[in-house]
């Protein structure tokens with residue numbers, strides 16, 4: 001039996017098909033039509049609701065998610081707060097009042113989603129440095145974002161009585177007491193052993209972590225997914241631990257948590273995480289999922305190649321390590337066998353004098369897929385001679401690649417403008433990108449050349465925002 005707390009009522013659901021999305025359930029079965037469907041692909045935020053769970057410190061945590069691409073079955077034992085709950089007593093909730101105060105609505109289609117993102121923001125005990133991150137997943141086509149940003153500033157970090165959640169302790173108790181859920185069509189293993197057993201028992205089931213990619217098969221391609229193995233709560237896939245040489249990041253750790261680690265230890269990666277989808281997407285999306293679909297325009301693979309990371313692949317009996325380059329074998333193809341899964345990513349610490357940068361070019365700053373990603377990891381000696389160099393790129397081939405020909409031309413040579421000019425001149429000979437809606441082949445070649453130039457200038461600028469980890 002699937003049990004979800006929707007607003008302040010626990011709902012017991014005898015059966016929900018594996019691919020039933022939360023938005024459809026809210027609107028069609030619960031009559032909660034405040035959450036809207038705009039794109040059904042996680043892009044617009046009209047469907048935003050808040051998911052409440054317990055964090056590692058046993059505190060309730062409030063995260064906004066896209067109801068359109070979240071499977072209902074993934075929410076067993078969690079509370080979902082919808083826009084209806086905010087004003088259920090007939091008065092505007094403080095976050096709704098902030099939108100009114102700042103003149104933040106016109107046609108109103110985006111407004112329920114905006115309000116729920118602001119609600120999640122208002123529930124953070126430590127206010128974020130940039131409150132507008134919470135709005136990155138909400139598109140508004142008429143009001144403009146200025147008033148919404150002001151509304152975000154109005155609600156961030158302010159203590160208030162929350163009429164939408166008046167009994168936090170009983171919610172916490174219910175979440176803690178909810179038992180695990182296993183059905184014939186939706187398995188949610190919690191250990192490595194259970195995951196291996198589920199894979200044997202349900203050999204044709206689809207693996208999902210955050211589901212932000214898999215759900216699109218249902219909502220965009222109208223496919224039906226009969227059986228799912230949800231790996232978002234497998235213990236060893238959901239933890240981050242420090243090792244002798246770096247960090248082991250479980251494959252199912254949501255990207256917003258991975259971002260916190262990266263910001264601290266790999267500051268040059270902060271922007272790429274900030275721009276990976278939106279915070280709403282990162283609340284559910286994972287590194288395992290990004291590597292699982294192995295998209296040639298995904299941001300994670302070029303990043304991991306540049307950091308010399310390893311991908312840990314498991315089948316329940318034996319774990320193997322692959323470099324990301326070897327792991328991805330072709331267009332959306334990987335070494336994974338049907339019985340295997342990605343269990344973790346191993347990130348080595350950056351050595352002193354290593355300079356690292358990753359650049360993402362996309363049409364929109366946030367919530368947009370990359371046209372090109374270029375990552376550079378470069379070590380020079382005391383004479384400014386290049387000792388080691390990794391150049392990796394996404395968006396320029398059928399898979400994320402390492403630009404080894406360019407690396408070979410750089411190693412052993414002084415890192416000078418003259419060298420950069422020579423390398424840039426070689427770019428058209430070593431890459432052969434496609435033209436598509438995001439950019440022509442020529443544009444992509446020019447981007448790689450210009451990003452190499454940018455890296456050189458940033459390394460030599462006293463105002464560098466990157467890169468030295470000395």
Ligand SMILES: Cc1cc2nc3c(=O)[nH]c(=O)nc-3n(C[C@H](O)[C@H](O)[C@H](O)COP(=O)(O)OP(=O)(O)OC[C@H]3O[C@@H](n4cnc5c(N)ncnc54)[C@H](O)[C@@H]3O)c2cc1C
Pocket residue numbers: 041042043206207208209210211212213214215231251252275276277278281284285286287288289290291292293297298299300336340341342343367368369370
């Ligand atoms: C609106 C939107 C914006 C996006 N923006 C970006 C972006 O800016 N940059 C970017 O790189 N990506 C982006 N994505 C793509 C995608 O969401 C991410 O790549 C995300 O990291 C996928 O993670 P997930 O856990 O949700 O994957 P899921 O949907 O759960 O899984 C994706 C695939 O990986 C497989 N899989 C999942 N976990 C594992 C595992 N541990 N082992 C083996 N296979 C596994 C699944 O079977 C499935 O085939 C975006 C997606 C959306 C919807």
Ligand code: FES
Pocket residue numbers: 036037038039040041042043044045046047048066067068069
């Ligand atoms: S409907 Fe657009 S993000 Fe869900």
Ligand code: FES
Pocket residue numbers: 104105106107108109110111139140141142143
């Ligand atoms: S108010 Fe119309 S889309 Fe935002």
